[in-house]
Amino acid sequence: MIESLLVANRGEIARRIIRTAKRLGIRAIAVHSEADADLPFVTEADEAVCVGPANPAQSYRNVEAILAAAKSTGAQAIHPGYGFLSENAEFARTVEASGLVWVGPGADAITAMGDKINARNLMAEAGVPVAPGTTDPAADVEAAVAAATGIGYPVMVKAAAGGGGMGMGVATDEAALRTEYDKVRSFAERMFGDGSVLIERYFPRVRHVEVQILGLADGRVVALGERECSVQRRNQKLVEESPSPAVSPELRERILAAAVRAGEAVGYRNAGTVECLLDPATQEFFFLEMNTRLQVEHPVTEYVYGVDLVEEQLRVASGLAPTFDPDALVPRGHAFELRINAEDPKRFLPGPGVIRTWNEPTGEGVRVDSGYVVGNTVTPFYDSLMAKLIVSGSDRAEAIERARAAVAAFEIAGPKCNLPFHAELLENEEFLSGDYDTGIVGRMR
Structure with missing residues (x-):
């Protein structure tokens, strides 16, 4: 296992990666902008380096500054999280050329999947359905x-x-x-x-279903189930769940097999996601894109499959076998992720500010991956995501009940917050039925 890890990201995902690294005895190094100096991921890391001002181009996307931080701290590996440089093939190549371990897929796979037209053509050649x-x-x-x-x-x-x-x-x-x-x-x-x-x-009524894949160190590609991501605003996800209520056992077998073929077609290693559009009327699915990184919504897969995907990423990058048996993956229960954003719950416009109150819910099947604590400032420089509320249960009904209680118990004051939207969604008959599509948020407004 690698011994030291620089996390080239910020907020909740940096904090979440650092947590797993420290559990595994890996020295965790944070990089941060001047605006983020007081955030939890900085104080919880074993070491932290300021890489520039608030502007992401001068800090979190500043390749030279990040590599300099890795060199000065003696980091052995770099984990890019999601966003920023995570799907930048040239950065991945530069990291490896510098003698560091890249915790992610190879640069060639990132390049192949980075262009939607090229990706579509590759997938069609591999026998993956494309629209x-x-x-x-x-x-x-x-x-x-x-x-x-x-x-x-x-x-x-x-x-x-x-x-x-x-x-x-x-x-x-x-x-x-x-x-x-x-x-x-x-x-x-x-x-x-x-x-x-x-x-x-364009499909007027469609569902957004994605498959979590993991390219193992031995060359195999495995699928860890699917996630339903149809609750979206402006084509961006707000709520995810696993398993998808729209996917039958027969369809699941087909869509997971297609995702594995997609990964194999590009020699995929590490964690990635194959995103698909599903026509609920015909049960046809089509390749949408492959995200060559860890997804925001990875925790729902972690709950259902009982794995730590960041640990698995680190193991693959270290050339180690996974903690699970790839031939005996069995999903259990149901999980939701609700994105808690600093935005108006009706129009979804950003509303940054100083956090005056921050009380996270607790209880069985409740997990909060947050990037902030009381007293921190949500600035306008970055994504509005403040935290991810993840809930699980033995089935979908129990998970929904726990989600309702957790949303009601989550207290945030200061920035604008979309918790009221989640409370409304969890009472929406269309959502509760499981028979919803990507237009559900528009019908709620």
């Missing part, structure tokens, strides 16, 4: 119109280099497509430095 769409970027709006005519409206207009639900628009006719194409292309050039656009069939 009807373009196999090359739509070079201009006329090419996009021609592609959409062949696919049939409505279509999704997507930034090929995008991720995390950003850089997407829906067009129901040619006029809308012309508008969305220009918007998405402009956004993609500005945000990702790549204006390539993909045109893909």
Whole structure:
């Protein structure tokens, strides 16, 4: 096992990685911006280095500063968490070229999956179902119109280099497509430095289901079940659960096998997620994208499968076997993750501020992965995620009851907070039935 680990991230995920590292006897090193100096992940690390000002480009995305911190502290490995540099293939290559261990998939796999069009084509070759769409970027709006005519409206207009639900628009006719194409292309050039656009069939009623995969040190790829991620606002997730109430045993077998093929197609190592769209009417599923990193919602899989995915990541990176038997993975119970964000519960607009009250719920089947404590300031420089409330039960009904109690007991004052949204969702008949789709939040507003 590696002996020292630098966590190139912040907030709750940095704190969560540090917790596992310290449990395993690994020296945990934090890097932080000037704005984050007082956050728990900094004080809980064995050592911490300031890598720059609040602007992420000058701190958490500052490759030179992070590598300098690794060198000065004698770090043996780097874990990127999620976001920031986690899916930056060049950073992964640089880390390894510097003689450090990269806790994540190989740079080639990150590159292969980083472009949505290339990823779609690779998956199709591997026998993974993909939605009807373009196999090359739509070079201009006329090419996009021609592609959409062949696919049939409505279509999704997507930034090929995008991720995390950003850089997407829906067009129901040619006029809308012309508008969305220009918007998405402009956004993609500005945000990702790549204006390539993909045109893909849009499903008005669809579920978002993903599979947790783990590429083991011996070369095998295993699937640790699926997660339902259909509770979204602006194509970004708010609530996840496992197992998915939409997935039958027969469908589960098919979708997990497809996810394993996807990982094998790129020689995948370490933790990753194969995201799919599921048509509930036909039970057809289509590859959406592969996230070459640890997901925000990984704790629901940890509960259901009884594993620590960060520990498994560290073991793979160290060349060690997993703690579990890959041939005897058995899910147990049900789990939810509710993202607690510093945002208005109705319009979902960010609302940073000083935390005056912070009382986390406790009890059986309740876990809180938080990035803040009372007295900390949620700044406007980063994502609005303050904490993740994870609850589990013997079945979905028990997990929902525990989630209701935990949401009611969670006290936060100071920043805006979306706890009222979660309370509303947990009483929503559509959600309670399990028969919901990605449009549920819009129908609640």
